[in-house]
Amino acid sequence: xxxxxxxxxxxxxxxxxxxVALTLPVLAGAPSTGATERPPQQRGSAATVLxxxxxxxxxxxxxxxxxxxxxxxxxxxxxxxxxxxIASADARGESVTALERPxxxxxxTARIGHSLRDGIVVGPRTQVLHASGLSSAALAAQLAAxxxxxxxxxxxxxxxxxxxxxxxxxxxxxxxxxxxxxxYLRAPDSAIVSAINAEAAWAQGTGSGVVVAVLDTxxxxxxxxxxxxxxxxxxxxxxxTISNDGDGRDSDPSDPGDWVSGTACPDGRIDEDSSWxxxxxxxxxxxxxxxxxxxxGAARDAMILPVRVLGRCGGYxxxxxxxxxxxxxxxxxxxxNPHPAKVxxxxxxSSGSCxxxxxxxxxxxxxxxxxxxxxxxxxxxxxxxxxANCIGAIGVAGVRHTGTKVGYSNIGPSIAIAAPAGNCVxxxxxPCLYPLLTTSDDGTTAPGNAIYTxxxxxxxxxxxxxxxxxxxxxxxxxxxxPALTPAQIKTALQASARPFPAxxxxxxxxxxxxxxxxxxxxxxxxxxxxxxxxxxxAAAVAYGDQMPPASTDSGGGGGGGAVGFGWLAGLAxxxxxxxxxxxxxxxx
Numbered sequence: 001x002x003x004x005x006x007x008x009x010x011x012x013x014x015x016x017x018x019x020v021a022l023t024l025p026v027l028a029g030a031p032s033t034g035a036t037e038r039p040p041q042q043r044g045s046a047a048t049v050l051x052x053x054x055x056x057x058x059x060x061x062x063x064x065x066x067x068x069x070x071x072x073x074x075x076x077x078x079x080x081x082x083x084x085x086i087a088s089a090d091a092r093g094e095s096v097t098a099l100e101r102p103x104x105x106x107x108x109t110a111r112i113g114h115s116l117r118d119g120i121v122v123g124p125r126t127q128v129l130h131a132s133g134l135s136s137a138a139l140a141a142q143l144a145a146x147x148x149x150x151x152x153x154x155x156x157x158x159x160x161x162x163x164x165x166x167x168x169x170x171x172x173x174x175x176x177x178x179x180x181x182x183x184y185l186r187a188p189d190s191a192i193v194s195a196i197n198a199e200a201a202w203a204q205g206t207g208s209g210v211v212v213a214v215l216d217t218x219x220x221x222x223x224x225x226x227x228x229x230x231x232x233x234x235x236x237x238x239x240x241t242i243s244n245d246g247d248g249r250d251s252d253p254s255d256p257g258d259w260v261s262g263t264a265c266p267d268g269r270i271d272e273d274s275s276w277x278x279x280x281x282x283x284x285x286x287x288x289x290x291x292x293x294x295x296x297g298a299a300r301d302a303m304i305l306p307v308r309v310l311g312r313c314g315g316y317x318x319x320x321x322x323x324x325x326x327x328x329x330x331x332x333x334x335x336x337n338p339h340p341a342k343v344x345x346x347x348x349x350s351s352g353s354c355x356x357x358x359x360x361x362x363x364x365x366x367x368x369x370x371x372x373x374x375x376x377x378x379x380x381x382x383x384x385x386x387x388a389n390c391i392g393a394i395g396v397a398g399v400r401h402t403g404t405k406v407g408y409s410n411i412g413p414s415i416a417i418a419a420p421a422g423n424c425v426x427x428x429x430x431p432c433l434y435p436l437l438t439t440s441d442d443g444t445t446a447p448g449n450a451i452y453t454x455x456x457x458x459x460x461x462x463x464x465x466x467x468x469x470x471x472x473x474x475x476x477x478x479x480x481x482p483a484l485t486p487a488q489i490k491t492a493l494q495a496s497a498r499p500f501p502a503x504x505x506x507x508x509x510x511x512x513x514x515x516x517x518x519x520x521x522x523x524x525x526x527x528x529x530x531x532x533x534x535x536x537x538a539a540a541v542a543y544g545d546q547m548p549p550a551s552t553d554s555g556g557g558g559g560g561g562a563v564g565f566g567w568l569a570g571l572a573x574x575x576x577x578x579x580x581x582x583x584x585x586x587x588x
Contacts, residue, residue, distance in 0.1 A: 283439030497533030
């Protein structure tokens with residue numbers, strides 16, 4: 001029979017079958033499972049609506065295109081004048097009719113092979129083009145490669161870059177301290193060199209739709225600047241003596257206090273008031289903002305997932321790692337986590353190189369698309385602690401308002417970036433001038449009243465509080481571009497960092513040296529000691545928003561890659577080539 005006489009050789013039939021199997025789902029509009037797909041948003045928060053809208057908008061590309069005055073395209077489409085004629089008229093400044101203004105979607109569709117729609121005219125030879133099924137960045141890259149395009153760039157969404165109305169945010173409030181307010185969030189200047197420029201970042205991404213897990217002492221769930229920002233968390237402390245709440249693991253992540261009295265801790269502490277450490281970290285990341293109350297959170301629209309892993313004297317690594325895996329959605333033990341985090345904040349650690357247990361957890365989270373941000377530690381210039389020194393973690397060093405390393409911060413080549421950690425330059429002569437104002441509690445042991453730290457309460461000092469500023473920035477980056485991978489986020493943070501101040505800014509301060517067993521206090525940071533530079537939230541969000549989707553060609557994990565038409569065309573050509581080679585072989 002004819003269909004048998006002309007059957008393809010078996011290898012060719014196999015390739016053809018593969019081509020059909022891969023092509024049909026794409027042509028039918030089946031959803032991609034590749035790394036470029038935007039991750040699903042979490043349910044149960046007001047941020048979900050905004051996040052869903054942003055995800056849908058991302059699949060609707062919107063690009064501003066300016067055509068060259070010497071554009072070579074001459075074909076007329078739908079009765080319009082040739083592209084070269086319009087470009088020439090535009091270049092000469094001549095008056096053109098409405099039909100002769102840039103409305104060139106049909107022509108550009110034929111040139112790049114993706115269906116485009118005309119948008120508004122922006123100016124001479126400049127218009128907006130729309131497309132479905134790809135990001136604005138991807139479309140801009142395709143259009144920019146066309147020889148008749150002068151430039152193409154995403155038509156970015158812009159928000160008002162205004163200061164929030166939270167009373168403790170602004171400087172020089174008559175009844176609030178510190179006098180500098182939330183200095184660390186404002187735009188940097190000669191006085192606050194290390195400020196992270198969060199206001200400009202908010203114009204690009206606010207953390208909407210992103211969950212940040214705070215693995216710490218728990219959180220005061222009733223604090224008025226946090227209550228509406230908290231998701232249901234968990235208490236992973238397995239030892240009732242450490243937990244201070246009378247039992248082991250349970251579903252209550254609230255902080256009962258971590259005070260120590262009488263019995264010595266392993267590190268020698270005997271009597272110590274409750275720190276409310278987790279509450280302070282949570283406030284820096286995501287305190288309610290623009291609610292005319294208290295302070296502003298750095299990632300103002302992110303949601304916080306409280307995971308309690310530290311109690312009296314600290315906590316066990318086993319509890320911390322169990323909490324890390326649960327927070328990132330890798331474990332449903334002891335219960336499922338309906339709100340897995342995309343960012344895990346660890347303002348904790350211990351001395352030594354990265355343990356296999358920590359490394360495994362950090363690597364697993366990274367493979368699942370979860371970013372781990374860790375404090376370098378407060379050992380006064382010693383080597384960064386674990387898990388900040390684990391491969392794949394984003395280790396954070398602390399700097400003073402002037403941009404030099406704050407005395408207590410650890411350092412080392414494993415550090416990724418530096419952020420404000422708070423410092424009291426005049427601690428012996430008056431109130432602390434540059435603490436990191438944040439949410440807290442006034443109870444010395446058990447919970448008391450909700451408060452904010454101030455110049456008289458220097459507890460908000462340390463790399464523990466530099467770390468949440470980086471975690472918040474990561475949340476803002478992910479709200480602007482949810483497709484970013486942990487590796488891309490680290491790259492963007494480092495590439496967008498501002499340089500450390502030059503040594504000439506204060507010659508009395510030495511240059512930071514590689515860490516040894518000897519402490520070193522304030523020093524001028526270098527890229528081998530304090531990371532790539534000073535955190536710039538606005539620049540990091542902008543840099544990350546322009547990054548192309550991560551490649552799916554390499555076998556680095558992360559699931560199957562999306563099948564694109566370019567790849568399918570290559571496969572088709574390979575099939576045809578193989579067919580030709582086979583036919584030649586049969587004729588010999």
